[in-house]
Amino acid sequence: MNTQDGGRTLQTTATSLRVVETLRELDGARVTEVADEMSLAPSTVHAHLTTLADNEYVVKTGDVYQLSLEFLSLGEYVRTRRKAYRIAESYTEQLADETECRAVFTVEENGRGVYMYTFSGTHAVWTYSTVGKRFYLHQTAAGKAILSQLPESRVDTIVEKWGLPAATENTITDAEALLEQLASIRERGVAFNHQEQLDGVKAVGVPVNGSDGQVVGAFSVASPANRMTDERFEEEIPETLLGVANEFELENSLT
Incomplete structure (x- = not known):
């Protein structure tokens, strides 16, 4: 099998990855449950699960298979492999403390947003921004902030x-x-989410760039819409975000 760019792919590897994703979706499962979900023969699924277990990416309790903590190690490596990702954690926490809202650091990968860090302030609201979750960029303040720099x-x-x-x-x-709004965001350096991803939640986001001028990610702050006055939403929070973004970019540029 060949990809659109001419590279060769292996069907067995693709199937193993689908098994991993299915185990995650099912929160652990038996061979027959995975086979039914994937419309594959149980013998095929069993072979993939056995291989994953032998390599310690899956653990088996009784007849139920679960993803192993090996993925936790891989995930932490991915999240800290770039200097910018490492230093973003403290600034995200700082934003949560200063705004008392939910603060998030987001990056873009393969055209979608990925939540890298999230911290809750005193008056934070629950949102879908769990670490590692992927989302559509155009639906969020952070996502639009990133798009404005592309x-x-x-x-x-x-x-x-x-x-x-x-x-x-x-x-x-x-x-x-969308393009018109991105032009406005690019000019001001601030993006807004007027209950566009979740009803009842507003958010503000700002992009951050590396020393090469390329966008690294975006910081954002979310709050219940009824707690976010116009002045706070349009002036106070953006000012705080821009200040933190400037500090982040300065530290990231230092060698």
Whole structure:
């Protein structure tokens, strides 16, 4: 099997990865349950699970298979492999303390957003921003902040691949409207989420760039809409975010 860029892929590896994803979705399962979910023969699934278990990526309790803590080690390595990712943690926590809201550091990978760090302030609201979760960039303040720093051709590619699905009635679903908003975000350096990902939640986000001028990620702060006055939403929170972003970029540029 060949990919669109001409690279050769292995079906057995792809199947093993699907088994891993299925175990996660099912929160652990028996061979027959995984086989039914994947529409594969039990013998095929058993062979993949046995291989994963032999390599300690899966553990078996009775007849139930679960993902092992080996993925925790891999995940932490991925999250800290870049200097920018490592130093973002303390700044995300600082944002949560200063704003008393939920603060998040987000990056983009393969055209989607990924939550890297999240901290809760005194008055934080629960959101979908759990570490490692992937989401559509156009639905969030952090995602739009990142998109504003990408070339328009890259934005077009992302929209073509993932579309502009709506999470609420406020989500932007028109490509032209999105590009207009990204231009405004680029000019001010601040992105807003007016209940576009989750009803009842507002958020503000700012992009952060590396010393090469390329976007590294974005910081954002979320709060219940009824607690976020216009002044706080449009002035106070953006000012705090921009200040923290500047500090982050300065530290990241130091060798």
